[in-house]
Amino acid sequence: MAKKPKPLDFHSKWSYAPAPESTDHVELKKSYGLFINNEFTEPLSGKYFETINPARETKLADIAEAGQADVDRAVKAARKAYDDVWYGMPASERGKYIYRIARIMQERARELAVIESMNGGKPIRESRDLDVPLAAAHFFYYAGWADKLQFAFPGKPGVKSLGVAGQIIPWNFPLLMAAWKVAPALAAGNTVVLKPAETTPLTALKLAEIIRDADLPPGVVNIVTGAGATGAAIVNHSGIDKVAFTGSTEVGKIIQKALAGTGKKYTLELGGKAANIIFADATIDQAVEGIVNGIFFNQGHVCCAGSRLFVQEPVADLVIRKLKDRIETLIIGDPLDKNTDIGAINSKDQLGKIKRLVKIGIDEGGTCYQPSCSLPSKGFWYRPTLFTDVTQASRIVQEEIFGPVLSIQTFRTVEEVIEKANNIPYGLSGGVWTDKGSKIFKVSSQLRAGVVWANTYNKFDPTSPFGGYKESGMGREGGLHGLSPYVNLN
Ligand code: ADP
Numbered sequence: 001m002a003k004k005p006k007p008l009d010f011h012s013k014w015s016y017a018p019a020p021e022s023t024d025h026v027e028l029k030k031s032y033g034l035f036i037n038n039e040f041t042e043p044l045s046g047k048y049f050e051t052i053n054p055a056r057e058t059k060l061a062d063i064a065e066a067g068q069a070d071v072d073r074a075v076k077a078a079r080k081a082y083d084d085v086w087y088g089m090p091a092s093e094r095g096k097y098i099y100r101i102a103r104i105m106q107e108r109a110r111e112l113a114v115i116e117s118m119n120g121g122k123p124i125r126e127s128r129d130l131d132v133p134l135a136a137a138h139f140f141y142y143a144g145w146a147d148k149l150q151f152a153f154p155g156k157p158g159v160k161s162l163g164v165a166g167q168i169i170p171w172n173f174p175l176l177m178a179a180w181k182v183a184p185a186l187a188a189g190n191t192v193v194l195k196p197a198e199t200t201p202l203t204a205l206k207l208a209e210i211i212r213d214a215d216l217p218p219g220v221v222n223i224v225t226g227a228g229a230t231g232a233a234i235v236n237h238s239g240i241d242k243v244a245f246t247g248s249t250e251v252g253k254i255i256q257k258a259l260a261g262t263g264k265k266y267t268l269e270l271g272g273k274a275a276n277i278i279f280a281d282a283t284i285d286q287a288v289e290g291i292v293n294g295i296f297f298n299q300g301h302v303c304c305a306g307s308r309l310f311v312q313e314p315v316a317d318l319v320i321r322k323l324k325d326r327i328e329t330l331i332i333g334d335p336l337d338k339n340t341d342i343g344a345i346n347s348k349d350q351l352g353k354i355k356r357l358v359k360i361g362i363d364e365g366g367t368c369y370q371p372s373c374s375l376p377s378k379g380f381w382y383r384p385t386l387f388t389d390v391t392q393a394s395r396i397v398q399e400e401i402f403g404p405v406l407s408i409q410t411f412r413t414v415e416e417v418i419e420k421a422n423n424i425p426y427g428l429s430g431g432v433w434t435d436k437g438s439k440i441f442k443v444s445s446q447l448r449a450g451v452v453w454a455n456t457y458n459k460f461d462p463t464s465p466f467g468g469y470k471e472s473g474m475g476r477e478g479g480l481h482g483l484s485p486y487v488n489l490n
Helices: 068-086 091-107 109-120 124-145 174-187 202-213 228-235 249-259 284-300 313-328 348-363 414-422 437-446
Strands: 034-036 039-041 048-053 058-064 164-168 191-195 221-223 242-246 265-269 275-278 308-312 367-369 385-388 405-411 429-433 451-454
Touching: 034 068, 034 202, 048 109, 058 202, 068 164, 068 191, 068 221, 068 228, 091 109, 091 124, 091 174, 091 202, 109 124, 109 174, 109 202, 124 174, 164 174, 164 228, 174 191, 174 202, 174 242, 191 228, 202 221, 228 242, 228 249, 242 249, 249 265, 275 284, 275 414, 284 313, 284 405, 284 429, 308 313, 308 414, 313 385, 313 405, 348 367, 348 405, 405 414, 414 437, 429 437, 437 451
Parallel strands: 164 191, 164 242, 191 221, 242 265, 275 308, 275 429, 308 405, 385 405, 429 451
Antiparallel strands: 034 039, 034 221, 048 058, 367 385
């Protein structure tokens, strides 16, 4: 029998010195009102809620909770701005405003990144290198389309904006999701009422300041904060012409039912449970990095996370061993430390959900592996977790966990893995790792998923459409495809 390799020792030899990002330059107000008509105003509801830092469990600010009457005010402001200013403005002028937002975001990139990490728990390396630059890139990209809509939809001379877009976003990429929603809506000539998620409102409120500083006409973008009831008030408001939602499949279904028969347009970007498929001919070390990035990026709070790993049998033991070694090296802790790989779980509720599902995985017979690292005593944390001995029927294989938990299955043939990968209610994304181009084409064309990455994972670009099949939603965001839900083509 082959000798079992000795586990690698990463801890006793060396470690990184702390490299915390400074928060001195960050300006946060004690409390934030609702952003309507370019002003922060007191909510008519009179209610506020706290937003916290999930890595420290400390309060960051009080946030206004918009009630029905507040949503009504925001929708009326957006309608008036659409009718009086935005609709009739030359498209090239609209484009200039969007460019201006993009540039100010770049100027304030550091502050935005720090706030994103403080409020959401994600590592500063990610907010600095991905969330913020990509959010600015979306504004730049869609600014370019504003005066070229006739080229975006050739043969459709009657391209017309819709009116007021109601947009509801989640907590995993707060600023980036705001950009995904606001930029195409404005470029297509609509005005906006946006609601950030209740746990992560701060960068959207900073975006509100940027919009005000960019001198957008009052009412073109309104940002109202609150939880599910505020979101529902937007969805059900008769003055909304289009709903754009990113969030859970559960809430997506509620919204779809509420909108049936209303004539409002909608796009839904919902959950996922992506298959990340490693063939025996893949470059294994590169694939292991891709697996780690696929599931542990942003603590696994990613709808397109590669949360189901499929490894071809001949390399399964090797991949699992390398994966275990690799997750021993991941640094978990202060999101503001530039060395951190895995930050805090976004909220206590989400941590509870992850723990519940992991327990179910163990109760159903799965073998759970976690590295030995210690966790900070305050805040919400979860170790990167691998599950083997799971089957297609396991709940942790079928359900979205939205945390740093990877289930691992093996396969023998291409047909088998395609069948297993598609045998799931979701269809948002997938990954294929192989040396053979023909295999990439075969597998990616047969995976029922909106985005499939080959020999890489979690690559995003404003020019590229994103969206799902089945319970992962409907409609596409990003690229040219992302403009069409915001226009009428008749
Ligand atoms: P998650 O489970 O990831 O928290 P949710 O779907 O609950 O995702 O939340 C995504 C966004 O949808 C948040 O901004 C939340 O406030 C909002 N939301 C929650 N419930 C509703 C609802 N019934 N109608 C509209 N928006 C909602």
